[in-house]
Amino acid sequence: MELIHETGWADPPATTEPSLTGEITADVVVVGGGGGGMSAALRLAGSGTDVVLLEAKTLGSGPTSRNAGYITNSIAADPEMLGLLLRHERLRDLYRYAENAVHFAEDAIERHSIECEYRQEGIVIAAVSKGQLRHARRNAKVMARAGSSAELVDGRAAGLPQGFLGGVREGVGGTLNPGEFALGLREATITSGARVYEGTPALEITDTGGGVLVETPAGKVRARKALLTANAYSNSLSIAPRHLASPVWTSLVETEPVAPERLDEIGWTSRAPMVTLHMILESYRVTPRGTIVFGTRRLQTGRNPLPDRTPAQNVANDLVRGFRERFPGLRDIRPARAWGGWIGMSSTWLPVAGEASDNVLYSLACNGHGFAQAQYVGDLLARHVRGAPMHEDLAAIWHGRRRFWPSFVNQTTLSAAWLADRATDRLAVRA
Numbered sequence: 001m002e003l004i005h006e007t008g009w010a011d012p013p014a015t016t017e018p019s020l021t022g023e024i025t026a027d028v029v030v031v032g033g034g035g036g037g038m039s040a041a042l043r044l045a046g047s048g049t050d051v052v053l054l055e056a057k058t059l060g061s062g063p064t065s066r067n068a069g070y071i072t073n074s075i076a077a078d079p080e081m082l083g084l085l086l087r088h089e090r091l092r093d094l095y096r097y098a099e100n101a102v103h104f105a106e107d108a109i110e111r112h113s114i115e116c117e118y119r120q121e122g123i124v125i126a127a128v129s130k131g132q133l134r135h136a137r138r139n140a141k142v143m144a145r146a147g148s149s150a151e152l153v154d155g156r157a158a159g160l161p162q163g164f165l166g167g168v169r170e171g172v173g174g175t176l177n178p179g180e181f182a183l184g185l186r187e188a189t190i191t192s193g194a195r196v197y198e199g200t201p202a203l204e205i206t207d208t209g210g211g212v213l214v215e216t217p218a219g220k221v222r223a224r225k226a227l228l229t230a231n232a233y234s235n236s237l238s239i240a241p242r243h244l245a246s247p248v249w250t251s252l253v254e255t256e257p258v259a260p261e262r263l264d265e266i267g268w269t270s271r272a273p274m275v276t277l278h279m280i281l282e283s284y285r286v287t288p289r290g291t292i293v294f295g296t297r298r299l300q301t302g303r304n305p306l307p308d309r310t311p312a313q314n315v316a317n318d319l320v321r322g323f324r325e326r327f328p329g330l331r332d333i334r335p336a337r338a339w340g341g342w343i344g345m346s347s348t349w350l351p352v353a354g355e356a357s358d359n360v361l362y363s364l365a366c367n368g369h370g371f372a373q374a375q376y377v378g379d380l381l382a383r384h385v386r387g388a389p390m391h392e393d394l395a396a397i398w399h400g401r402r403r404f405w406p407s408f409v410n411q412t413t414l415s416a417a418w419l420a421d422r423a424t425d426r427l428a429v430r431a
Contacts, residue, residue, distance in 0.1 A: 009179025032230035036378030043382035056201035060182030066341030076367035105372035114184030129428030159270025245344030252295035354399035
């Protein structure tokens with residue numbers, strides 16, 4: 001199994017945009033060129049705003065192109081727990097926001113004619129034990145009350161692999177090739193009229209009172225407003241709210257091609273993409289190139305400045321071990337390569353947006369389920385920074401200037417969650 005630094009979904013762009021040198025001015029400067037930053041820049045440029053987009057590497061080279069490729073209306077937290085902690089109206093608002101984010105991402109694919117193998121097939125939150133199946137039933141009830149289109153399904157009737165007992169099927173969303181999507185959104189952004197500077201990390205953002213000043217290694221940007229959409233890298237900037245993001249490394253493994261009849265033999269006749277109901281989820285999907293991509297299961301924390309890296313060998317090995325336990329009929333299938341990326345986890349475990357200062361807005365809409373949501377929030381912030389009334393979906397995640405509690409996302413708690421998941425796996429086997 002090869003451990004690679006880049007995404008395994010697509011090759012990097014053949015050419016890059018120039019880095020910033022000297023001092024320039026703009027109406028709005030967007031810091032961070034992932035899905036959220038690109039969507040914000042597209043909205044601003046399309047409305048005639050003079051916008052500058054700064055990206056430390058190349059647009060979309062971070063988690064936008066490195067994730068498992070799920071467009072989902074999950075809110076990155078356990079629905080049953082959310083049902084206990086949040087008011088009913090708040091929960092309905094969050095599920096409405098998340099579903100609208102899915103449709104926003106789907107519209108972006110069509111609007112920009114992005115060839116990214118999108119399949120509108122929904123996603124199954126799958127149970128691999130009787131305990132998880134009971135949990136799935138409770139989740140389905142909470143989600144239905146919150147207005148989600150999710151439904152409880154039986155594993156055999158839904159064409160899930162042997163060992164997957166059933167779960168909650170989300171009817172909206174599906175899967176795509178995130179690397180190809182990132183390349184397509186990058187091309188749309190570059191040609192939109194936004195001024196794009198790649199290889200240009202922001203070193204400092206200062207709110208000057210009448211505007212903002214962004215300093216980079218070889219230049220400066222002065223603007224009226226700034227949008228901070230740097231995800232896991234946000235904490236490297238002093239203006240970011242304290243405890244905004246806890247950087248977490250997630251890993252993926254891709255197998256060699258698997259013959260379709262092998263998938264039929266193990267019962268995966270629907271080819272439905274799945275995530276499990278573990279504390280730290282596992283994801284499994286079949287790609288259009290006939291491989292299986294699976295990931296997460298074991299997370300690692302980091303501190304800014306975050307290094308370029310590959311998955312750790314022990315983490316990749318653990319993913320493979322988990323794959324073989326879930327799919328004993330495919331134990332002979334070889335893992336081909338592994339890659340990963342840094343994501344930002346909010347201390348609330350929910351998507352958030354707010355104000356870092358009078359002239360600096362921020363978003364953190366990932367938490368492991370944010371491929372579509374990051375884009376949607378970037379667009380909503382762009383509308384808001386132009387003076388539009390706050391959209392109800394932005395209001396649903398608005399944190400304003402409130403402080404964040406210290407996050408309990410650390411290596412100790414993540415390791416404990418992994419151990420708890422493995423313990424429940426062993427109990428399920430004995431049962």
